[in-house]
Amino acid sequence: MKKRSMQLRARSGESEKARDEDLDELFQRGFRYALALSHDPDRAADLLQDACVSCLRAGAAWRTGYLFSAIRSRFVDQYRRQMISVVEPIGDPGALERAGAAEDPTHDELFRADLDHLDRALGGLRADEREALYLSAVEGYSAREIAEATGRPRGTVLSVIHRARRKLRDRLRDSGIEETL
Amino acid sequence: MSRERLDGHLRRYYGSQQLDATTLERLKQLAQVETRAEVPESSTHGSQGRRRFASRLLGATTAVAALVLLTFVLPALRSDPVARPEALAGSIAREIALNHVKNLTVEFPAEGYPGLREQMGKLDFSLRSPEHTGGGGAFRVIGGRYCSIQGQLAAQIKLEDGAGRLLTLYQTDFSEDFEGLSMQQRELEGIQIRIWREGDLLFGLAASEI
Numbered sequence: 001m002k003k004r005s006m007q008l009r010a011r012s013g014e015s016e017k018a019r020d021e022d023l024d025e026l027f028q029r030g031f032r033y034a035l036a037l038s039h040d041p042d043r044a045a046d047l048l049q050d051a052c053v054s055c056l057r058a059g060a061a062w063r064t065g066y067l068f069s070a071i072r073s074r075f076v077d078q079y080r081r082q083m084i085s086v087v088e089p090i091g092d093p094g095a096l097e098r099a100g101a102a103e104d105p106t107h108d109e110l111f112r113a114d115l116d117h118l119d120r121a122l123g124g125l126r127a128d129e130r131e132a133l134y135l136s137a138v139e140g141y142s143a144r145e146i147a148e149a150t151g152r153p154r155g156t157v158l159s160v161i162h163r164a165r166r167k168l169r170d171r172l173r174d175s176g177i178e179e180t181l
Numbered sequence: 182m183s184r185e186r187l188d189g190h191l192r193r194y195y196g197s198q199q200l201d202a203t204t205l206e207r208l209k210q211l212a213q214v215e216t217r218a219e220v221p222e223s224s225t226h227g228s229q230g231r232r233r234f235a236s237r238l239l240g241a242t243t244a245v246a247a248l249v250l251l252t253f254v255l256p257a258l259r260s261d262p263v264a265r266p267e268a269l270a271g272s273i274a275r276e277i278a279l280n281h282v283k284n285l286t287v288e289f290p291a292e293g294y295p296g297l298r299e300q301m302g303k304l305d306f307s308l309r310s311p312e313h314t315g316g317g318g319a320f321r322v323i324g325g326r327y328c329s330i331q332g333q334l335a336a337q338i339k340l341e342d343g344a345g346r347l348l349t350l351y352q353t354d355f356s357e358d359f360e361g362l363s364m365q366q367r368e369l370e371g372i373q374i375r376i377w378r379e380g381d382l383l384f385g386l387a388a389s390e391i
Contacts, residue, residue, distance in 0.1 A: 023209045031200035045204050052208050053283055062212060118194045137188035138195045165187060 023062070027052075029139075030067045036134030037075045039123050050074050068149065075127070121171040129164035136161050211282045213370040266361035273330060273385060274367045274374040280328055280337060281349040281372055281387035287324025287339050297325045301336055306354045308336055311384050313377055320348065330385070331358060342388075351385035359383050 027048065034044035034051075051070035060066040122130055128150075135141040135149065143161070147154040200208075289300040298308045304327075314320065320340035328337040328351070335353035342348060355378055364377040375386045 023212055024205065027205055027208050028200055032195045032198055035198055036195070041198070045200060048200065049204070049208065049211075049283070052211055053279070056211065056279065114190075115194050115197055118190060122194070133191060134195065137191040165184065168187065 026062060026064065026067065029064060030071060032138065033068050033131075033134060034071050034075070036130045036138075037072065037127050039127070039130060047071050047074050047078075065149075072131075072150070117172065121168055124171050125164055125167055129160055129167065132157055132160045133164045133168070207282055207284060210370060210372075211279070266363065269331075269359070270362060270365045270367075270376060273362075273376055274365065274369060276330060277349070277351055277374055277376070277385045277387045278369040278372045280351070281389075284347075285326060285337075288326040290324040291322055293322050297322065297336070297338065301325060301327065303327065304334060304336055306352070306382060308338075308352060309382070311350065311352075311379055311386075313379065313384075314350075314375070314386055319343065320350075323347075330383070333358070346388060348386060348388040351383075351387075353383050355381050355383045 030048045030051065031044055034047040035041060038044050038047060048071060051067055051074055054070045054074070055062070055066055060070075125133070131150070132146055135146045136143070141149070143154050143157045146152075146161075147157045150157065152160075289297060291297040291300060294308050294310050301308065308325075320342055323339040323341055325336050325338040328335050330351055330353050333353050333356060335351050338350040338352070340348045340350055359378075362376070362378065362383070365375070367374045367376075371389060373388050375384075377384050
């Protein structure tokens with residue numbers, strides 16, 4: 001997957017509508033990145049808003065790199081203790097219910113149920129693992145780019161991604177939903 | 182499960198996560214409060230060398246612009262009795278608009294100014310109900326929080342009008358830094374801003390529609 005680097009189309013060259021769409025995409029991506037870090041939609045929205053204000057005050061251009069960096073910085077400030085020391089437990093994987101499997105589920109219900117399982121499995125990863133997975137799998141960053149963005153050695157990043165994938169697979173397998181995904 | 186398959190599911194999962202429409206609109210409004218020149222994209226079209234050159238050129242241009250600003254423009258603004266208050270009013274209006282669209286929660290819930298005065302003891306002025314809001318109707322106080330205007334401690338008070346619209350009122354001491362500032366009514370990206378003086382206080386009112 002190619003990395004999707006983006007910058008807003010300039011006002012002079014493109015229509016307001018195009019710029020509006022760019023902002024939509026930028027903020028949605030910022031939200032997802034914040035969600036990958038926090039695994040909490042409310043916190044993700046707060047992180048994004050704080051980061052936007054910070055970008056505005058710093059006079060930074062509306063670019064993915066600046067926004068992600070501001071989001072990360074805020075997350076590290078707010079959740080430093082959790083990020084460094086807490087390994088979030090997944091609880092009892094066997095308790096994961098196969099929602100929608102009861103009787104004649106629709107495609108949407110199955111889709112939703114799968115996402116719910118994935119959501120719980122992701123909730124069992126550490127913030128830095130979710131972040132590395134998100135940047136790699138969703139944003140298409142290379143290990144070197146993630147290393148630059150997060151200030152870690154490339155080898156550490158590769159190790160975190162590898163561990164995150166393995167943990168995610170294990171949790172999905174333990175909950176018995178791997179096949180349906 | 183293969184890596185590709187797992188990554189595909191992750192993309193699908195994160196792709197299904199959406200920022201809610203209200204927050205998205207608020208952020209877009211925030212982004213448009215201040216219009217800045219965008220730096221031309223060089224990362225996808227140029228070589229490393231061209232990027233470095235463009236970066237240096239931009240840096241040099243910024244430095245020259247800053248020098249010109251510091252040497253000629255700012256002294257001129259300071260000495261110009263008309264231009265300085267005008268620039269100051271613009272700066273305050275942007276600050277007020279920015280704070281308004283942030284829509285921060287109140288730290289001190291209160292139903293009136295006496296309740297706010299009691300809770301916001303750090304202010305070096307006495308909070309009061311303004312006389313000239315320009316809205317024509319009465320506002321209900323929801324609560325307040327500390328903020329700053331031009332680096333000066335201020336109160337940010339959330340109000341609601343008769344139609345249920347939220348407004349943000351600002352109050353701070355009318356220090357000598359604000360000297361020359363007269364009543365202002367402006368609009369910034371759909372936000373109506375009103376700035377005025379009442380006695381020893383500077384007031385600002387922001388609303389998406391007044």
